[in-house]
Amino acid sequence: MRTTDGSFVLGLHRSGHARDLLEAAVDLGVTRLDTASNYLRHRSHEALKTTAGDLLPKFSVSTKVGFFPEGHSLDPARLRTAVEQAVKDLGREPDLVFLHNPEHSASDAGTLGPACAALADTAKAGLCRSWGVSTWDPRPLMDFDVPCPDVLMVRAGLLVGLDVLEAAETLATRWRPSHVWGMSPFGGSTAQEVWERFDPRVFLRGPASATKVQAAFRSSYGLPRVDAVAVGTDNVDHLRELTEAVAYEVDENVVQEYRQLLKARQLP
Template sequence: MRTADHRIALGLYRTGHTRQLLEGALEHGVTDLDTAFNYRHFASHRTLAAIADDLLPAFTISTKVGYFPDGHNLAPARLRAAVEQSAEELRRTPDTVLLHNPESSVDAFVDACAVLLEMREAGLCKTWGLSTWDPRPLLDADWEIPCPNVAMVRAGLTVSTGLLDAVDELVDRARIRELWGMSPFAGNADDSIWQTVDTSTFLVPGQQCSALEAGVAAAFALPEVTRLAVGTSHVEHLAEAVSGSRLEVNTETVTAYRALLRERATVSAGAPSRKDH
């Protein structure tokens, strides 16, 4: 699997917003930031501008809109206001604006996509797209939308075969041009499971790496993404993720793994329940 197009984004969900972390990111070649209108209690954009206004031009910034203090809402007027406020608080236009978990408000999905396309054409972002934790509710609905530039989805070894297949279907149905990944370790890279599972199985042999680095590499292939958002408040962990993005994944192993996942899911679906005994 090609690694030339792989890049790490510093994900700011539950990540400390510090100048030291942003400076460290740039030192290690991480020039993508991923945040959201609601991160840091709706203060992420203001905080970034306050602590690192001079650094932000060096980053490509993606943000998300859809959550408000009173909950999830994709009403056009609220989305427009959120995108405008995001640019104002960042003191620059974000490069990408994503609909945040549109599966939570499927009925408003089509109009919300139209709003983000409108925002792009108005110059309030360069590209637009979707950030979805689980696209299956979207796939159950009848819709036709403008072609999004990007979709951001869960990636890595914790993602189920049903979710991987749903992502493939979403990309095809919405004609999405680029796929990004997030949450490669399901939010906890320190979980002991990552020291138990031999993640290097997914790599082309002969590469020396840590379990975290191999896990990052595998996440770029499950599903196949070009950018992976990694949340950490430690520069050394971010540097390790960057090293992982440069490893070469064995595509045959990934294909076999996905086939095994499907087989296991099929067997589980056909297994008799306790009530059948």
Template sequence: MRAAYPRVVLGLHRSRYQRSLLTDALELGIDAIDTSFNYRDFTAHNTLAQVAGDVLPHLTLSTKVGYFPGPSASEHSLDPARLRAALEQTNRDLGRPPDLVFLHNPEASLPDATEASADALKRAFALLADATAQGLCRAWGVASWNPRPLTDLALQRAPQPSVLMVRAGLLVGSDTLTAAEALAARWDLPQEALWGMSPFGGGIHDPVWKAVDPRLFLQDPTGGLTRVQAAFRTAYRLPQVSTLAVGSDNPAHLRQLLNALRHEVDDLVVEQYRELLRGRALRQRA
């Protein structure tokens, strides 16, 4: 078995949740997985324990709480009691505390930047900090699809997350990138604590990857990578993150992504691209 590569986490959002997927990832050196309380119609944790209970002790496991079963569909809540209950059920279903728990898309329950919204987020943060101290998880963080609403909230004297996970990659807009960087700075998070997700913006078969050549963002555009590999490698710089969560049921695809990490990104080209994104955002607001 090769040494683990800590910069890649296997995301299980659309996974088949098969034991072979986890053992194949381990053979490739990927020893971390990311799931959520609400994945697989709220059965992800129980399914993992059933199909791969013997594999889980060899994996670092992160999950998320924030979405709950509702009358007709899932619903979001920052209610501390519901978050606590979800964490307790997570421990029961997995048979172990998760290594990291993210507050899942807190912006979904924050309609505006009022004091009430800030207080609701503070209470959720306090619950996660207490749960960590009590052993329901080993650390906690925030996973945000749209971090912009969070940047306007006054969160003085609130517990601080230890990890921030945000969208990453060439398809992320300028405002989202800026908001992610602002949150990381506000919470004084080092680069090692910044995670990216959804590096392909929905999938590797999106027509955009045939129309755009991400290899232009590499120091050696002719280095033999595919467009998908180059898009994955570049995602570590948009914004600058140390870890990417990426989903795949195909070991060959995961191997290709790992091989892309040997190549270097041209930071000057990335900055030029950021300037283009900022200009586009300004024109849209004008």
């Protein structure tokens, strides 16, 4: 069974790409940034290069391609051009490039397979170090075979429905990625009412000092089992809170009980 290393990835979705946040990330030992070509109104790469400047070499950078100003596309030539543009805009090769939400355009293996092969080719050509697939909804992709990606990124956490959770695990088994990452552990925001009504600290072993936010974040590493979790914030205190949560231990028995409850709720 793959083990979880508790790696933290600072996501830049909805982020302002502020310098003080990036400086705090370096101070806190965060070494991974995740962005996409369409973040910050398709200006994320340029903004990151300008804002991070001398800090950028301190990070491993992952990005995503597939969304263009005029819409989503899996055209292999466009994807390669997007990766080449990312290299120019970042001023360096990305460490990892994801195919971004291919379920938007993948009607059959004739579109998804060549798109994945195009990204695999960019890695072979030295335009990036590795490639992967990032999917918000893995269910439409479960029956497709693609070249083995280095990383599969899926939604993770307590707000992921059982159907999406199981589809992500099926996809990981079918595609055999070297690593699986999670994303969006709070379902978009820690301010949602659900986090007021529910105490996720039941999923942790021991420390009563953990906050609800920390418990919700740490438990996401087991739903599904992932090696790293990408989460965004523009608040330095929130960033510190999340990085400290990685040290907590998840109670696997509680996670299994929770999964059994999800399955029981789906029974007729």
